[in-house]
Structures are given as structure tokens and as C-alpha cells.
Amino acid sequence: MPLPAPRTNVRVVTLNINGQDLSAREDETVIELCRENKIPIPSLCWMDGLSVVGACRLCVVEIAGSPRLQAACSTRVREGMVVQTSTDRLRRYRRILVELLFAERNHVCSVCVSNGHCELQWLAQTCGVDHVRMPYRGVGYSLDSSHEMFRVDHNRCVLCTRCVRVCDEIEGAHTWDVMGRGSGCQVVTDLAKPWGDSGSCTSCGKCVQVCPTGALVKQGTSVGEMVKDQQFLSILARRRSNR
Amino acid sequence: MSGTMSSDRAAGSGGKVTVATTWLDGCSGCHMSFLDLDERLVDLAELIDIVYSPLVDTKDLPEQVDLGILEGSISSDEDLHKAREFRTRCKLLLSLGDCAVNGNVPAMRNPFKLDDVIERAYRDNVDLHPQIPTEGVPRLLDKVRPIHGVVDVDIFVPGCPPHADTIHYVLTELIAGRTPDPSRVTRFGA
Amino acid sequence: MNLDDLADLAAKYRNEAQEPEIEVRVCMAASCQSSGAVPVLDALRAGCGDKPEGNCKVKGVGCMGLCSAGPLIAVAPPAAPLEEAVIYRDVTAEDAPEILASAFPGSTPVERLRCPTDMPFFSRQHKIVLENAGIVDPNSFRGYVMAGGYAAMVQALSEMPPQDVINEVTTSGLRGRGGGGYPTGLKWSTVAKMPAGQKYVICNADEGDPGAFMDRAILESDPHRVLEGMAIAAYAIGANKGYVYVRAEYPLAVERLKTAIRKAKRAGFLGNHICETQFNFDVEIRLGAGAFVCGEETALMASVEGGRGQPRPRPPYPAEYGLWGSPTLINNVETYANIAPIITNGGAWLAGIGTEKSKGTKVFALAGTIVNTGLIEVDMGTRLRDIIFDIGGGIPNGKGFKAVQTGGPSGGCVPEAHLDLPVDYDSLKTLGTMMGSGGMIVMDETSNMVDVARFFMEFCMDESCGKCIPCRTGTQQMHGLLDKIARTEASRTDLELLEELCEVVQATSLCGLGQTAPNPVLSTLRYFRQEYEQQLG
Numbered sequence: 009m010p011l012p013a014p015r016t017n018v019r020v021v022t023l024n025i026n027g028q029d030l031s032a033r034e035d036e037t038v039i040e041l042c043r044e045n046k047i048p049i050p051s052l053c054w055m056d057g058l059s060v061v062g063a064c065r066l067c068v069v070e071i072a073g074s075p076r077l078q079a080a081c082s083t084r085v086r087e088g089m090v091v092q093t094s095t096d097r098l099r100r101y102r103r104i105l106v107e108l109l110f111a112e113r114n115h116v117c118s119v120c121v122s123n124g125h126c127e128l129q130w131l132a133q134t135c136g137v138d139h140v141r142m143p144y145r146g147v148g149y150s151l152d153s154s155h156e157m158f159r160v161d162h163n164r165c166v167l168c169t170r171c172v173r174v175c176d177e178i179e180g181a182h183t184w185d186v187m188g189r190g191s192g193c194q195v196v197t198d199l200a201k202p203w204g205d206s207g208s209c210t211s212c213g214k215c216v217q218v219c220p221t222g223a224l225v226k227q228g229t230s231v232g233e234m235v236k237d238q239q240f241l242s243i244l245a246r247r248r249s250n251r
Numbered sequence: 252m253s254g255t256m257s258s259d260r261a262a263g264s265g266g267k268v269t270v271a272t273t274w275l276d277g278c279s280g281c282h283m284s285f286l287d288l289d290e291r292l293v294d295l296a297e298l299i300d301i302v303y304s305p306l307v308d309t310k311d312l313p314e315q316v317d318l319g320i321l322e323g324s325i326s327s328d329e330d331l332h333k334a335r336e337f338r339t340r341c342k343l344l345l346s347l348g349d350c351a352v353n354g355n356v357p358a359m360r361n362p363f364k365l366d367d368v369i370e371r372a373y374r375d376n377v378d379l380h381p382q383i384p385t386e387g388v389p390r391l392l393d394k395v396r397p398i399h400g401v402v403d404v405d406i407f408v409p410g411c412p413p414h415a416d417t418i419h420y421v422l423t424e425l426i427a428g429r430t431p432d433p434s435r436v437t438r439f440g441a
Numbered sequence: 442m443n444l445d446d447l448a449d450l451a452a453k454y455r456n457e458a459q460e461p462e463i464e465v466r467v468c469m470a471a472s473c474q475s476s477g478a479v480p481v482l483d484a485l486r487a488g489c490g491d492k493p494e495g496n497c498k499v500k501g502v503g504c505m506g507l508c509s510a511g512p513l514i515a516v517a518p519p520a521a522p523l524e525e526a527v528i529y530r531d532v533t534a535e536d537a538p539e540i541l542a543s544a545f546p547g548s549t550p551v552e553r554l555r556c557p558t559d560m561p562f563f564s565r566q567h568k569i570v571l572e573n574a575g576i577v578d579p580n581s582f583r584g585y586v587m588a589g590g591y592a593a594m595v596q597a598l599s600e601m602p603p604q605d606v607i608n609e610v611t612t613s614g615l616r617g618r619g620g621g622g623y624p625t626g627l628k629w630s631t632v633a634k635m636p637a638g639q640k641y642v643i644c645n646a647d648e649g650d651p652g653a654f655m656d657r658a659i660l661e662s663d664p665h666r667v668l669e670g671m672a673i674a675a676y677a678i679g680a681n682k683g684y685v686y687v688r689a690e691y692p693l694a695v696e697r698l699k700t701a702i703r704k705a706k707r708a709g710f711l712g713n714h715i716c717e718t719q720f721n722f723d724v725e726i727r728l729g730a731g732a733f734v735c736g737e738e739t740a741l742m743a744s745v746e747g748g749r750g751q752p753r754p755r756p757p758y759p760a761e762y763g764l765w766g767s768p769t770l771i772n773n774v775e776t777y778a779n780i781a782p783i784i785t786n787g788g789a790w791l792a793g794i795g796t797e798k799s800k801g802t803k804v805f806a807l808a809g810t811i812v813n814t815g816l817i818e819v820d821m822g823t824r825l826r827d828i829i830f831d832i833g834g835g836i837p838n839g840k841g842f843k844a845v846q847t848g849g850p851s852g853g854c855v856p857e858a859h860l861d862l863p864v865d866y867d868s869l870k871t872l873g874t875m876m877g878s879g880g881m882i883v884m885d886e887t888s889n890m891v892d893v894a895r896f897f898m899e900f901c902m903d904e905s906c907g908k909c910i911p912c913r914t915g916t917q918q919m920h921g922l923l924d925k926i927a928r929t930e931a932s933r934t935d936l937e938l939l940e941e942l943c944e945v946v947q948a949t950s951l952c953g954l955g956q957t958a959p960n961p962v963l964s965t966l967r968y969f970r971q972e973y974e975q976q977l978g
Contacts, residue, residue: 011757012757012762012766060754061753061908062754062951063908063951064909064910065909065910065911065950068948068949076948077949079754079951082754100945101949104941104945105910105945105949108910108911108915108918109914111914111918112910112913141938142921142938143918145917167907167913185749189732189904190905190906190913190917191905191907191913191914191917192907193913
């Protein structure tokens with residue numbers, strides 16, 4: 009948690025976001041204030057209740073007087089701050105960031121268990137990504153179904169590290185972490201052992217709930233697993249006719 | 252790149268917008284979704300003239316077409332040839348559906364070697380007379396690509412398949428000379 | 442202990458050492474060792490023992506600069522500077538008897554091995570940071586003290602309140618030598634102003650730019666100088682613990698640093714009650730495991746703490762929230778090596794050297810297609826042309842000059858047309874490149890600039906930590922596009938996409954690695970755009 013702990017004695021500041029005057033507690037971040045006031049800012053790694061990592065860069069905003077763009081999640085409000093959250097330039101940048109995410113792994117929405125409930129899919133739509141200009145990397149990733157309740161499909165992971173943080177900060181198990189570097193990064197359970205062999209996992213399922221995509225899912229939710237048991241019918245019918 | 256239909260439409264269609272469609276490596280589901288326009292097809296027929304399509308009898312793509320609609324991804328020599336032909340002859344080119352837009356299911360073979368994919372399909376999973384077809388079928392390309400991976404595309408309509416309402420919206424906008432914004436009504440996997 | 446006590450100590454050391462009439466100094470830095478300096482030193486040592494006629498001593502020293510001519514040997518009276526020495530180049534063990542025979546005054550030097558010291562490579566340099574390099578034995582604490590070492594620290598501890606130390610550093614106008622050029626005095630005073638309590642001093646020795654070896658040479662040649670600078674910094678800001686973060690790929694530097702820390706502690710110049718004062722300062726070494734990103738200060742601190750070497754958003758800056766949440770001062774090796782002379786000579790002295798906004802000297806590592814590959818130190822404001830053609834000796838094999846890359850993978854290239862620009866932090870920025878840590882890679886006319894951009898992009902792609910999207914995937918896509926251009930398969934649309942990606946990665950990346958990764962592409966596009974266009978399919 010990089011941001012210093014908020015003081016107990018907080019003051020209130022006023023600032024301007026997209027031309028709108030707003031008041032905020034001094035210990036709030038720009039993204040928190042935006043969410044509070046229904047000002048849309050796309051984000052992926054940020055999640056209310058988890059520590060801030062500032063990794064997805066989708067929430068970058070323009071702040072008057074600052075030469076660089078700042079991530080709204082890792083920027084605290086300041087008195088007199090003037091923020092723009094949705095300029096043409098920001099929208100163009102976000103579009104490319106989403107395109108980069110799609111091109112990185114193998115996101116095939118049509119056959120994904122999270123189709124229709126996926127934050128990445130939703131981000132693509134809201135950012136106007138109707139196609140990806142870069143070539144997809146086309147590197148195959150593994151799928152780990154060894155856990156009796158859950159499954160991880162690395163093809164669909166966006167490395168937001170929500171699972172890593174919720175497991176460490178909320179559940180206190182720290183089963184998840186990240187290995188490798190660059191595009192070789194991958195989330196791992198217990199020093200890259202199969203999830204099912206993990207001694208630290210408490211099977212609480214928090215990671216599955218916070219995962220924005222279909223990378224972490226409950227077992228039994230994919231199309232192929234929808235096996236019907238219709239044996240009961242013949243048994244019932246036989247019993248009935250034997251009556 | 253995205254454009255509108257210009258006013259000088261191809262001659263010989265009685266002022267109607269000429270449309271050509273075809274399917275490449277796809278399941279034809281997007282064409283089925285087009286047919287799901289149902290009674291709206293009757294109104295549409297007043298405005299457009301389908302000059303080439305799996306849905307009509309014409310065998311040859313005319314020299315000039317107003318709007319080309321491609322379903323499916325580029326997976327073989329033939330797909331590549333068709334896409335290039337469409338690009339040359341159509342004023343506007345539309346990628347219809349996820350396969351055309353991002354490769355979708357056909358592109359799921361990309362992480363694997365082509366030879367392995369062929370072995371898997373034609374030998375490993377075949378009980379009777381396994382053989383790899385070589386004659387009368389187009390050669391598969393090493394990697395599956397979306398349409399815009401090989402030719403320029405003007406409009407992208409994602410969805411698997413895009414809903415009939417989406418297709419209706421996009422076509423209506425184009426016919427009216429406006430630029431549609433497909434993200435308003437559809438998304439990847441929709 | 443005060444300065445007089447230290448002078449007495451140095452005199453005592455000198456007495457005990459029984460200084461010889463003549464010293465044969467053998468460069469024992471990594472580059473000369475790799476070209477065979479160890480057998481040369483052994484042969485000289487063996488030969489020296491048999492010489493009863495004169496008082497001669499063979500001594501291993503640090504870098505003399507002209508690495509391409511190694512192994513280098515300097516024959517000189519003790520403590521004499523390099524210019525007054527007889528320097529021999531490309532020495533082998535077989536040459537040892539001949540060198541020893543001609544070592545004493547009055548005899549004729551071995552002309553066939555001689556390296557002229559009046560050449561611009563030696564005469565045009567100005568050595569402040571490297572003043573002891575090639576003269577003192579880096580493994581000898583006594584040697585450093587005899588050369589006037591630790592005087593600055595003793596002076597600071599015995600005569601100056603911390604604020605005075607900071608004032609001198611501020612007056613000197615010294616700016617961070619790691620690349621950013623942030624004013625050192627300002628950084629120190631920020632950390633000093635944080636409430637008293639646990640504070641840390643870190644020395645960033647995770648030098649990773651391709652073609653850069655300044656920090657390695659400083660640590661291998663004069664490790665005590667860096668420790669002294671760190672101790673002065675710790676005293677000034679109120680820290681009692683320091684870390685040197687050095688990459689494990691520098692085993693020799695690590696070894697010498699370890700020796701230096703051990704010997705300084707034993708002599709009471711590090712540890713508790715330093716020089717009989719109330720000041721405590723302990724230094725530990727932390728080894729980097731080979732990640733370029735750990736040169737970024739927040740990633741470096743994460744690594745020191747034992748975590749994954751990944752950067753985090755700033756602010757809060759380390760000065761406020763650093764190691765384990767405590768205020769932390771991070772400076773580069775060369776910055777610390779500048780501190781002792783600033784204290785000894787006063788800040789105004791350094792402020793008199795260099796340009797208006799960049800004071801002092803800068804160490805550069807000359808590499809690539811250049812005659813005199815090696816390490817140099819020149820005044821800020823020296824023209825690039827003088828560095829490359831005078832000091833560097835120009836381009837070998839009669840080839841023409843094309844460009845020089847400064848600032849490593851974060852910098853850019855400078856073409857012929859801008860060679861007359863005086864080098865400082867700000868002038869390089871206007872050319873679209875940066876000072877960086879001091880690597881200079883010279884390229885001749887045969888270099889393909891698309892390949893150059895692709896090389897640096899591949900470096901950034903491999904070194905991205907993978908935390909933020911633009912750097913992790915953007916560098917990869919840019920590399921793919923550069924590769925496509927190099928294969929002459931790219932279209933104009935691809936070139937436009939490349940430029941757009943450059944803009945996004947620069948503007949949105951989390952840390953400096955990603956923010957500067959597009960620089961080699963942008964700068965080659967700026968000066969050599971036609972090469973890109975020619976290669977479009």
C-alpha cells in the first residue's frame with residue numbers, strides 16, 4: 009500500500025472535475041470522488057476495498073499544471089485542483105490501452121464463461137473499441153483445473169492483480185502472486201504449484217469474485233460442463249408404469 | 252477509415268444501394284442473423300439490391316459494389332483472395348461479426364502449429380480412413396487473421412453473431428448516408 | 442577526531458608503508474582483468490621481488506580509462522597523477538621484466554608499449570570523481586586515507602552542522618548523475634526536513650544501460666569515495682543506515698565494496714560512533730538479481746525490502762515515503778562520489794565548473810565504433826564533437842560518423858548536425874535525448890537506425906516488469922512493428938500506428954522505464970525518418 013495512511017483529522021477541499029465544482033475529504037483519491045459523483049472513469053486494476061497499484065493506467069486524467077497524466081486511483085484530491093477525465097486525447101489513449109489488453113492474450117468473448125459479465129468486454133464497448141489494430145500475440149497459455157471448486161484460465165487474465173491483493177489483504181492467505189516479467193508475467197498460486205495442491209488456499213473464492221474477466225471462475229460453469237443427468241426420467245417412468 | 256456511402260452509387264441498380272456479402276472462415280451465423288431481420292427485410296429490399304451473396308443466385312462479384320459485407324476470418328488462400336477482391340470492388344467494406352473483426356473461434360488455433368492442428372483434425376480424431384485432404388480444398392494459412400489484418404476495413408460490427416437489430420441499425424445508418432457507431436449497440440461476443 | 446588527527450593518521454600510515462621510490466600500477470578493473478591483467482600483475486610482482494637495486498612496488502589499482510588498450514600499466518612516483526606517469530598499453534606477462542628494468546628514473550621507457558599521455562584522451566579530461574581511479578589501490582583503506590580520503594567526512598562531522606553540509610551541496614549546483622538531473626541539494630534538504638526518526642540512505646548502483654559502465658568503474662576503482670559520500674549524506678539528513686543496491690553482474694565491484702565496508706568499519710570510519718563522534722552509520726550491500734527496472738527508485742526500494750522489484754506510483758516520493766515507509770534518500774554512485782570534494786573545496790568551487798545549469802564534471806563511458814573505448818570524465822558543457830573526435834579519437838577504419846546514442850534505452854541519438862552542442866542536462870533534452878547515467882554509444886555510417894531503435898526496444902520489452910499495460914504490451918507491439926519495418930514488410934499505416942503507440946506508452950506508463958522506452962524510436966524518427974520510409978514495403 010503505497011499511499012500514506014490517511015490522517016484521522018481530515019479536512020475538506022473543493023476542486024473542479026470536468027467543469028463541475030465538487031467538495032471532497034482530503035484523504036480521498038480522484039477516482040473515489042468520481043465514483044461518488046457518477047463521473048465515469050474507466051478502470052481495471054482499481055477496486056474499492058483493495059490497495060492501489062496504479063497498473064492498468066486506464067484511469068489516467070489530465071490535471072491542470074501537471075505536465076504528466078496522473079492515474080486517478082493514485083492521486084489524492086487537492087484544494088483548487090482542476091481535473092479533466094474525458095478529453096479526446098484521454099479517450100484515444102484509453103482506446104489503445106484496451107486494444108493492447110485484447111492483443112496480449114486470447115480473449116475470445118463468444119466462448120467465454122464470463123461473456124456478458126466481463127469488465128474487459130464492457131470496457132471495450134465503452135471505450136469504442138470495435139476492433140483491435142495490433143496483431144494478437146497468439147501465445148497459448150495454460151489452464152489449471154486442479155482446484156476442486158475453481159479454475160484459472162491464463163488466456164483470459166489481464167494481470168490486474170485483484171486476486172493477488174484480495175487474497176493477501178482481505179483473506180490473509182497470500183496464495184496468489186505474480187511470477188515472471190514483461191509479457192511473461194503470470195499469476196501463480198503457491199510458488200507456481202497447481203492450485204489444487206496449494207496448501208495456503210482457503211477456498212474462500214474471493215479471487216474468483218473480484219476477477220474482472222473469465223480468468224478465475226467456478227468449476228462447472230463452462231458450456232462443456234453443462235452435462236445433463238437424464239437417467240432419472242426412465243427410472244421414474246418405469247416406477248410409474250409398474251404401479 | 253470509417254466512411255459513409257457516397258451519393259454516386261453504382262449504376263444499374265435503379266438508385267438502390269448495391270450490396271455484396273460473403274462468408275469466409277465463419278459459421279454463417281452472421282448471415283442467419285441478417286435473415287433474422289424478418290419482416291424488416293421487405294422494407295430493406297426497397298432500398299438495397301443484393302448483387303452477390305450466398306443468399307442469392309449470382310455467381311460472380313460485380314465490378315463495382317457500394318457496400319461489401321464480409322463474415323468470417325481469413326484462414327485460407329481462398330479467404331484471402333475473396334477479401335482482396337471485395338476490397339478492390341466495394342466502395343465500403345464492412346466486417347460483420349467477431350470472426351471478421353477479431354478472428355474469434357477460428358483464430359483459437361493460432362497458438363498451435365498449423366501441422367499439429369491438421370493432424371488433430373484429420374488424423375488423431377478420425378477412426379475410419381484418416382487422411383489429410385489436399386485436393387479441391389483451399390490451402391490453410393499459417394495464422395488466422397481478422398479481415399483488417401489483410402485489407403483495409405471501413406466499418407466494424409462485432410458480435411457473435413451481431414443481433415439482427417444491430418445489423419438493421421448499421422444498414423439503416425449507412426443507407427441514410429451517416430456513419431454508424433456500432434459500439435452503441437454491440438460488443439465483442441454480443 | 443578532527444582534520445589534524447586525520448592528517449596524523451595518514452602520516453603514520455605513510456611511515457609504516459615505507460613508500461617506494463617508484464610505483465608500478467596495474468589496472469585491476471574488470472575490463473583490464475578481462476584482457477589479461479591478472480597474469481601481468483603476478484609477473485610484475487614476481488619480478489619486482491628480485492630487484493635489489495631499487496625500491497619499487499607493484500600495486501593493483503582501479504580504472505585508468507583507456508579500456509580498449511588494456512591491460513594498462515602506469516609507472517610513476519607514489520601519488521603522482523596519471524599525466525605524469527609512463528603508461529604502457531596492451532601489456533602481457535612477458536613484458537614484465539622489460540618494464541621493471543626500465544622503471545627507475547634515468548632509464549629509457551619501453552617505447553613499443555608506450556601510450557602517449559599528451560594525447561587528448563588524457564590531457565582534455567578533468568578528473569574529480571575519478572581523481573583516485575588508477576592511482577589508489579581500491580582494496581586499501583590506508584591507501585585511500587593517504588590520498589586524502591575521509592577528510593571531507595571528518596570535516597563535516599567535526600566542523601559542520603548538518604544544515605551547512607546541505608548548504609554546500611546546494612551551492613555546488615550538483616544534479617543527480619543517475620540520469621534525471623534532479624538537484625541533489627534539494628533532494629537532501631527535503632529528506633532532512635522530514636521529522637526526525639528512522640531514515641535511510643541508498644546508493645543506486647544498479648547500472649543497467651547497454652554500453653554504460655561508469656558506476657562499475659567508480660566502485661571498482663575507489664569504493665571508499667562512494668562510502669564517504671554516503672556517510673556525509675547520512676549525517677546531513679539524519680540517517681543511520683545505508684544500502685548500496687548493486688547488480689550481481691558486477692562481482693568485482695561487490696567484492697571491493699565489501700572489503701571497503703569491512704575495513705572502514707574496523708578503522709572506525711563506519712559503524713557506531715564514527716571517528717569518535719555521536720554519529721552512527723552502517724552500510725549494507727543488497728544485490729540486484731538482474732532486472733533493469735530495479736534502477737527505478739521505487740522498484741529498487743521494493744527489491745531492498747525483499748519484495749518483487751516493481752515500481753509504484755509517485756507521489757509519495759521516497760523522500761517522504763521510502764524504505765519501509767521511512768524517509769529515504771536515493772542517489773546514484775557518481776553523485777555520492779562528487780560529495781567529498783564539494784565538502785573539501787566548498788560548493789562554490791564545483792559551481793565554478795561546467796555550464797550555467799549543469800555544474801561539475803560528468804563521467805561518460807565511450808562505447809561502440811570509436812577508437813578510444815573507455816571511461817572519461819569531462820567538464821559539463823564539453824562539446825560532443827570534442828568528446829567523440831578529440832578524446833575518443835574518432836571513428837575507426839576510416840568510416841564516417843553517423844550518430845551517438847546517449848542515455849541508453851531511455852535516451853536518443855544525436856546526429857552529426859548537432860555535435861557542436863555543449864553537453865549538459867538541458868541541451869541534450871532539447872535534442873530529444875537525455876544525459877542518462879553517461880553511456881555514449883557511437884555509431885558509424887554503416888549503422889541502420891531502424892535496427893538501432895529495434896535493439897533498444899527489444900531491451901525495454903525484455904526488461905519491462907509487466908506491471909502496467911502500456912509498457913508490458915506496448916513495448917512488445919512497438920517491437921513487432923519495428924521488426925516488420927526492418928523486414929521491409931510494413932505499410933505506412935504501420936508506421937502511423939508505431940508513432941501513436943510511442944505517444945501512448947510515453948504518456949501513460951507507470952514508471953520511467955515505460956515513459957522513456959519510446960525515446961530511441963522517436964529520436965531516430967526525428968533525425969533519420971527517411972531510413973524508416975525507405976524500408977516501408
